[in-house]
Amino acid sequence: MTDYKKYALITGATSGIGLELAKLFAQDNYNLVIVARDQSELDATASQLSTYGIKVVTLAKDLFVRDEAFSIYDEVKAQGIEIDVLVNNAGQGAYGLFQDNDIEKELKIIDLNIASTIILTKAFLKDMVARNGGKILNLASIAGTVPGPWQAVYHGTKAFVLSFTEALRSEVKDTEITVTALLPGATDTDFFNKAGMTESKAVQDKASLSDPADVAKDGYEALMAGKDKVVSGFKNKVQVALGNVTPDTMLADQMKSQQEPLNK
Numbered sequence: 001m002t003d004y005k006k007y008a009l010i011t012g013a014t015s016g017i018g019l020e021l022a023k024l025f026a027q028d029n030y031n032l033v034i035v036a037r038d039q040s041e042l043d044a045t046a047s048q049l050s051t052y053g054i055k056v057v058t059l060a061k062d063l064f065v066r067d068e069a070f071s072i073y074d075e076v077k078a079q080g081i082e083i084d085v086l087v088n089n090a091g092q093g094a095y096g097l098f099q100d101n102d103i104e105k106e107l108k109i110i111d112l113n114i115a116s117t118i119i120l121t122k123a124f125l126k127d128m129v130a131r132n133g134g135k136i137l138n139l140a141s142i143a144g145t146v147p148g149p150w151q152a153v154y155h156g157t158k159a160f161v162l163s164f165t166e167a168l169r170s171e172v173k174d175t176e177i178t179v180t181a182l183l184p185g186a187t188d189t190d191f192f193n194k195a196g197m198t199e200s201k202a203v204q205d206k207a208s209l210s211d212p213a214d215v216a217k218d219g220y221e222a223l224m225a226g227k228d229k230v231v232s233g234f235k236n237k238v239q240v241a242l243g244n245v246t247p248d249t250m251l252a253d254q255m256k257s258q259q260e261p262l263n264k
Helices: 016-027 039-050 066-078 103-131 152-171 191-195 212-224 234-243 248-259
Strands: 007-011 031-036 056-060 085-088 134-139 177-183 229-231
Touching: 007 016, 007 103, 016 031, 016 039, 016 085, 016 212, 031 039, 039 056, 056 066, 066 103, 085 103, 103 134, 103 152, 103 177, 134 152, 134 212, 152 177, 152 229, 177 212, 212 229, 229 234
Parallel strands: 007 031, 007 085, 031 056, 085 134, 134 177, 177 229
Antiparallel strands: none
16 A cells, blocks of 8 residues: 555545545545544445555544544644645534523534534644645535524534634635635535434425535535635525525525424
8 A cells, every 4th residue: 555645634534525525535645534433434434445545544533522622633643644634524413493402412513513623723734834735624514604593503603614714714825725615505414314403394305405425526626726615516606695695684584494394
């Protein structure tokens, strides 16, 4: 097995968009550090990705826990690995009315979607700044561009990720580091099951869900082209464009009707 110089670290890499991104990096001869909670799933994914002739390092980490997010950098450095590309892909939602949802679950969503992104970005960005090179891809969402009743905390976290990514990009614009935000819409992954929103009107039409491979390709190409952000999918581009000229109160009401349960 050839040990290529470049490494990409991808969180949430065993399924969905993260797995499809891992395949694209592997095809371009990047070694991989893949992060997820389940070691058996990591092992199966590593076996799949190793067929591309690259090295795959697995890290079983629970990114709902801040200390585990912090430990990733130290473990990577201990193995003598330099991360050229950081992909903050792991994320999860919590479906339901804010007044009814479990606060501990929502705080964990904030730790996963926001805190782990900040922790990993700060750690690896410092190395990128020191060598004046690197790429960061953050998974935002078109959810971050609109208020999201029935997913108020999730939409809020993705708004943070988008704002954070754009600000960080401006801070490093005079370097050889690029920072890109990927904004998918509803995608055919396990997200809705994990969020407990399978009864939502928004996910009943399976044909309307994006293919995670298509989303990953859009994000990968935008990252490699050094773009600031990319909205994946024509329908989602139209939705974001219309959202830019629609009052937030109206957007919130529209989103509420789309995301409420079928029996409402």
